[in-house]
Amino acid sequence: MSLYVAGLIVLLVGGAAALVAGRRPLANTLGALTAVAGGLLTLVSSAATLAGGAGAQWDLMRPWAMPGGSLHLGMDELSAFFAICISLISVLAAIYGRTYLADQQGRRHLGASWLFYNVLLASMLGVVASRNALLFLVAWELMSLSSFLLVMFDDKQPGVVSAGWTYLVAAHLGTAFLLVLFLLLGSSGSLEFSDLAAGPNLAGVCFVLALIGFGTKAGLVPLHVWLPEAHPAAPSHVSAVMSGVMIKTGIYGLLRILMLLGTPAIWWGYVLIGLGAISGVLGVLFALAQHDLKRLLAYHSVENIGIIVLGLGLGVLGAATNQPAMAVLGFAGGLLHVFNHAIFKSLLFLGAGSVAHAAGTRDLESLGGLLKRMPTTGATFLIGSAAIAGLPPLNGFVSELLIYLGAFGSAAARAGVTVYGAVAVILALGLIGGLALACFAKAFGIVFLGEPRTAAAAGAHESPAAMRWPMVVLAGLCIAIGLGCPLVAEALRPTVYAVAGALGLSVESDSPANEGMALVRRVLPYISLVAGALLVMIGGAGLLRWRLLRGRAVEPGLTWDCGYAAPTPRMQYTASSFADPILKVFRRLIRQQRQVHPPEGLLPAEASLHTHAQDPFTEGGYRPAFLAVMWLSGQVRRLQGGRNQVYVLYIALALLVLLVWKLGL
């Protein structure tokens, strides 16, 4: 407990100190150092809570002058799990960020940037530890505002300011729903989490409010529109934190509310599965159509949130129909995917940051051949890509496997209506997995393989060690979780049981819930074994290659070039052309715009293909809605005519109406 609070204090004090240091290079070091120190403290504290069982949980309550509020912090299995994710990623991203920002030292006000970074960390840790609705909302707002300010760091770049505003508006629309949610839940008068309860027949309304409010932060389709704008605009270490862990606070909030609401209704499970499937499939399709590396990764966050919500939906469905095995597997898969996605998505964003740093662009069509120039970044990016595509022997495979297990178990048991939900999960996961694989084949292949497409890419250089090591650690974690999946599942068990227990399932040692866990215990060692075997084979192949090549000269030469003697890098596959066959199938769905000039005649001179992917939700839904709001505001502005007399008239009319109303006429 004291470690956790100390961590929060270190973060806030360190941020303030960095602000005082201002533009001096000291600010960069100080900010990163305190972020690392604070993050390590909270990491140790929350890991101890998760490992120590019920005895290590704590609860700290101090009065607060705010009406209805109290400084009430607490740590249970769920909070500890999310606090571990947050602390781990933030520490690594801070180490990376110090070097990433080093070339701005002295020119930009890095003190402010680190203050916002530290406040973002502290507020995320505060969100997961809050036990009072008001404190929760304050931490939630701080989180939105500090990340908004971080997104605005490069405000001189085109598009960054509008991205920031999109984010701010989306964040506050989401918070508006949360306000209503907590007002409904706190109708008994107390805003302590332990006293929150939905009134009769209001549980469904509360669920929908939580889904919209937290879904906006998590980036569920169709509430995801801020994500592909804000994440590419932020500096890369901030993108890693935002995409890796900040959006997960939405998942945390949703789970927390589900736990408060008790036994769920069946339709909640279907809604979650439906939204998860839509988010997953559309997210990966949009990602496939992107040309900007960080934008592509941002859409993959939408996809992975979809996978997580699929898992949660399966869990809720299991809890509602009293199928503990399915529920436990769903929650375990969803929660493990939260952790896994935090790791590989931040790894990929850090890699994208290194690429952008080295080549000066994030445009896929201008990159290429970077694996030879940036071996560490390339190798770790490859591991991250394989992990996010759900390939064994890495961590993404394990979490998706758990969700598959739950869904197949339910489908095989033919347990009534839930079969449809389970089949939907299987179909969606399958489609998502295939498309994600295609998407990362494209991203990795275009960026790191082949020949450089521009001079900037050709002149790229590997990043400094302080930027490489966090990526290596994260890639190592991807492999370690894949290898040690039985241990990880065991560590996750208290959190899963806490969620399942709060949702009305019995999780005693001899209850059916343990069937799910028993299945996990039976299956995962095999996965671990196969993963180990696969790694040994890969290592063996590498060794063989090294043995065969030893003592021989390796020289670059032309590949077979169709007899064409002067190949250029522009003859390679482009990102658009690579993705085009798949996107052709789904073009109706994602509204991709194409301008095609195919080669014509016997001796074609010119041909071109331009594709442009706009988010149909932004273009078709939000832009018209906001234009309507703007128009309405313009109409309302007529009320402000500038005449004193008219203003007095408004006041007089309002008073007259009030008088008539209060007199009860």
Added chain:
Amino acid sequence: MEPWLDVIAVLLILANLRLLGTSRLSVCIQTVAAQALLLGAVPLLMHADELSARLIAIAAVYTVIKAIVLPWLLRRAARELGGTREVEPFIGLTLSLLVGMGLFGVSLFLAGPLKRAGQGHSGLLIPVALFTIMVGLLVIISRKKAITQVVGYLVMENGIYVFGVAFAVQEPLLVEMGVLLDVLAAVFVMGLTIYHISREFDHIDTDRLSTLKD
């Protein structure tokens, strides 16, 4: 003394209508002064059988300030500022009168439930109070010149005074003195503002200040 209160109430109504019907600034100021004079007599009439020196003194101070000092200030301001001596309404005088009659109807309608709460001095006192407040607002809303807005403000204050007299159980005048002090200060501030506005912009038509809205 009930009949006299009714007479004063009717006179107040007539004064209000005259305020709405006139096009001359000086008549407006005169009417406000006359209204104040009538109002000064109201507390004396209400407590006619228990007159004290204190009551008379307060009534005298009230009358002097509302009926002599403030109109004098207004007249001086109107003279020094120059310009036309018309009230320059947004809506025509006839229409103003018609709206005024409508407002009187509304006041009677609103006064119904209020009368039960007030003391039964005169049935007319509460509707007249509401009517006077509304006429003050109407003058503020429908007249262009800043100085007519001050006049409207004073009329409104007269209405509040009548309201207070009708409702207050004890020491009504003490409350009124507080309000009066506010009005005095407000009129001074307004006078100064008007003076400065006219010096800066060469006119005191508030409708021409609408460019300042942003």
